Amino acid sequence: MAASRTHRLIDLWLGTESAQRLRLRQTSLAMALMVISIAALHYAVHVGGGERGVLLWGWTACSLGGMVAFYAAIRSGWSLRFRDPSLTSQQIAFALVAAALGYAQAGPLRGAVFPVLTLILMFGMFQLRARSAYALSFGALALFGAVMAFMAGLRPAAYPPAVEIGHFLMLSFMLPAVAMLTARLSRIRRRLSEQREELARALAQLQAIATRDELTGLPNRRQMQALMDQELLRSLRHHHDFCIALVDLDHFKRINDEHGHATGDAVLRAFAQAGQAALRATDVLARWGGEEFVVLLPDTSMPPAIAGLERLRLQVAALRVEAGGGTVGVTASIGLTGHRHGDTLDQTLARADRLLYQAKAEGRNRTVTDEAPRPISLG
Numbered sequence: 184m185a186a187s188r189t190h191r192l193i194d195l196w197l198g199t200e201s202a203q204r205l206r207l208r209q210t211s212l213a214m215a216l217m218v219i220s221i222a223a224l225h226y227a228v229h230v231g232g233g234e235r236g237v238l239l240w241g242w243t244a245c246s247l248g249g250m251v252a253f254y255a256a257i258r259s260g261w262s263l264r265f266r267d268p269s270l271t272s273q274q275i276a277f278a279l280v281a282a283a284l285g286y287a288q289a290g291p292l293r294g295a296v297f298p299v300l301t302l303i304l305m306f307g308m309f310q311l312r313a314r315s316a317y318a319l320s321f322g323a324l325a326l327f328g329a330v331m332a333f334m335a336g337l338r339p340a341a342y343p344p345a346v347e348i349g350h351f352l353m354l355s356f357m358l359p360a361v362a363m364l365t366a367r368l369s370r371i372r373r374r375l376s377e378q379r380e381e382l383a384r385a386l387a388q389l390q391a392i393a394t395r396d397e398l399t400g401l402p403n404r405r406q407m408q409a410l411m412d413q414e415l416l417r418s419l420r421h422h423h424d425f426c427i428a429l430v431d432l433d434h435f436k437r438i439n440d441e442h443g444h445a446t447g448d449a450v451l452r453a454f455a456q457a458g459q460a461a462l463r464a465t466d467v468l469a470r471w472g473g474e475e476f477v478v479l480l481p482d483t484s485m486p487p488a489i490a491g492l493e494r495l496r497l498q499v500a501a502l503r504v505e506a507g508g509g510t511v512g513v514t515a516s517i518g519l520t521g522h523r524h525g526d527t528l529d530q531t532l533a534r535a536d537r538l539l540y541q542a543k544a545e546g547r548n549r550t551v552t553d554e555a556p557r558p559i560s561l562g
């Protein structure tokens with residue numbers, strides 16, 4: 184109960200979208216650091232005998248208000264319009280200005296600002312590019328240099344010039360060092376993301392090789408086998424019909440022999456395109472091997488299956504492929520059968536194969552089914 188209330192509060196503060204949650208978590212951490220730094224500065228001024236006057240309270244209000252404004256800009260989604268919706272550089276720049284102004288008021292304990300400064304710059308380590316990290320570091324150095332010079336001139340007793348020069352020298356070593364580390368991390372991050380993209384590309388390529396026929400771009404035999412297995416399971420669960428057809432190009436050897444292998448390849452590609460166009464979007468045409476193809480017609484009974492295969496056969500017969508100045512045509516023989524409940528896929532495929540053999544034997548360029556003959560509608 185208490186846990187779920189805590190979760191609800193956290194969701195209210197951070198939202199539920201994961202990238203936004205990450206950004207807001209980081210900003211909340213920055214806010215916490217700001218609150219601790221404000222408390223520490225008040226303590227430092229108090230211990231140092233300084234006056235907690237309007238300047239300190241003004242600084243406190245601006246520092247807190249700024250962080251709340253950053254939180255609101257991110258939480259409301261307003262910052263999503265920027266390249267970096269976390270507003271990392273802007274938050275760091277703001278915190279650096281607040282730190283420099285805090286340094287001007289901290290008195291004898293002002294050295295405590297330096298580790299905070301490092302911490303502020305470390306917020307950029309996982310986000311900033313090298314250029315931004317160097318710009319922020321050198322900007323901070325210039326800002327602190329100006330504040331140190333100003334304070335040494337204004338209150339030399341509290342900010343002795345010799346001590347300020349020492350502080351500046353320390354910063355001029357420390358800040359570029361942090362920027363160098365950030366730049367190194369940024370390079371590692373970039374290399375990692377390049378490698379990740381390369382891996383994703385290689386994986387996509389491997390998937391295409393494993394599932395597609397290279398010549399025609401159709402699903403290959405392995406992929407078709409998986410699709411038919413899936414369809415078999417679906418048909419068992421939902422008690423629907425599906426059909427399978429074996430399609431074989433006629434006298435294909437002759438095309439190769441008379442026009443060359445390249446023309447044969449072009450005919451296979453043209454067949455694949457025309458075949459897919461003739462079928463419904465849910466039907467799958469796959470290359471089974473050589474000049475033999477399989478069509479899977481999911482959730483389809485025999486009459487529409489016959490119509491679909493006849494449409495395919497007629498469109499293939501109308502194909503003309505360029506070959507050495509002329510054109511070459513091709514026809515297809517088709518064995519079509521419906522899957523029978525209780526049969527294995529191999530049994531259905533064997534039946535389609537026998538029907539295909541029959542189509543060849545009866546003169547080719549025809550669709551043969553084991554269904555009782557009925558008028559074919561091409562609708």
Ligand SMILES: Nc1nc2c(ncn2[C@@H]2O[C@H](COP(=O)(O)OP(=O)(O)OP(=O)(O)O)[C@@H](O)[C@H]2O)c(=O)[nH]1
Pocket residue numbers: 398431432433434435436437439443444445446447448451472473474543547
């Ligand atoms: N160009 C090309 N030819 C192929 C490819 N795969 C198989 N073949 C050829 O397809 C031809 C198939 O010939 P056969 O099995 O004798 O059949 P067919 O000539 O089509 O005769 P029927 O099937 O009886 O009508 C062979 O010459 C194979 O070399 C391929 O990827 N590209």
